[in-house]
Amino acid sequence: MAEGLVRGPMYILLVAVFLGMLGLGIVIPLLPIFVENFGASPFWVGALFAGYGLSRIIFTPLIANYSDKYGRKWLITAGLAIYAVVSLSYIVAASVGVLFVIRFIHGIASAMIGPVAMAYVGDITPPGMEGMYQGKLSNAFYLGMGAGPLIGGALYHLSGLDAVFMLMSGLSVIPCLLCIRYLPESKPQSRTPPCIWKAFCHRHM
Numbered sequence: 001m002a003e004g005l006v007r008g009p010m011y012i013l014l015v016a017v018f019l020g021m022l023g024l025g026i027v028i029p030l031l032p033i034f035v036e037n038f039g040a041s042p043f044w045v046g047a048l049f050a051g052y053g054l055s056r057i058i059f060t061p062l063i064a065n066y067s068d069k070y071g072r073k074w075l076i077t078a079g080l081a082i083y084a085v086v087s088l089s090y091i092v093a094a095s096v097g098v099l100f101v102i103r104f105i106h107g108i109a110s111a112m113i114g115p116v117a118m119a120y121v122g123d124i125t126p127p128g129m130e131g132m133y134q135g136k137l138s139n140a141f142y143l144g145m146g147a148g149p150l151i152g153g154a155l156y157h158l159s160g161l162d163a164v165f166m167l168m169s170g171l172s173v174i175p176c177l178l179c180i181r182y183l184p185e186s187k188p189q190s191r192t193p194p195c196i197w198k199a200f201c202h203r204h205m
C-alpha cells in the first residue's frame with residue numbers, strides 16, 4: 001500500500017487506541033474508591049482487575065479470529081461504542097457485583113480495540129517498516145494508559161466520580177465517530193486457518 005494511503009488510517013488508529021486507553025486508564029485509580037463506597041472487602045479490588053483480564057483472555061482469540069474473517073473496522077468501532085456506554089454504566093452501578101459485570105464487559109470492548117487495531121496496522125504496514133508502525137501503536141497504547149490515571153485522579157478531586165466517567169465516555173465517542181466516518185475497511189485477502197500449537201512450537205517463539 002502506498003505510504004500516503006497508509007497515513008490516514010494509521011493516524012485514526014493511533015487516535016482511537018490513545019483515547020480508548022486513556023479512557024480505560026482513567027478508571028484504574030478509582031476502583032479502590034468504588035470498593036470502599038460499597039463496603040466490600042479488598043478482595044474485590046483484585047477481582048475487578050481480574051474480571052477485566054479474564055474477559056480479555058477468553059474473548060481476544062475469538063474476536064481476533066472474527067476480524068480475520070470479516071474485517072476489522074466495525075469491530076474497532078463497536079468496541080469504542082461499547083466503551084462509551086460502559087463508561088456511563090459505572091455511574092449507575094448499584095453493587096460491587098454489578099461493577100464486576102461492567103468490568104468484564106469493559107474487557108470485551110478492550111479486546112475489540114487493541115488486538116484488532118494491531119492486526120489492522122499489520123495489514124497496512126509497508127514491507128520492511130513493521131517495527132516502526134507497531135512501535136507507534138505501542139506508544140499510543142502506553143501514553144493513553146499512563147496519562148489516564150493522572151487525569152482520572154485529578155478530575156476526581158476537582159469534580160467527583162460522575163465527571164470522570166462522563167469524560168471517559170466522551171473520550172471513546174470521539175474516535176468512534178472518526179472510525180465510522182474515515183477509517184476504511186481492512187480484511188486479509190487470503191487466510192490460513194490458525195494453529196496455536198504450531199505457533200508455540202515455532203523456534204522463534
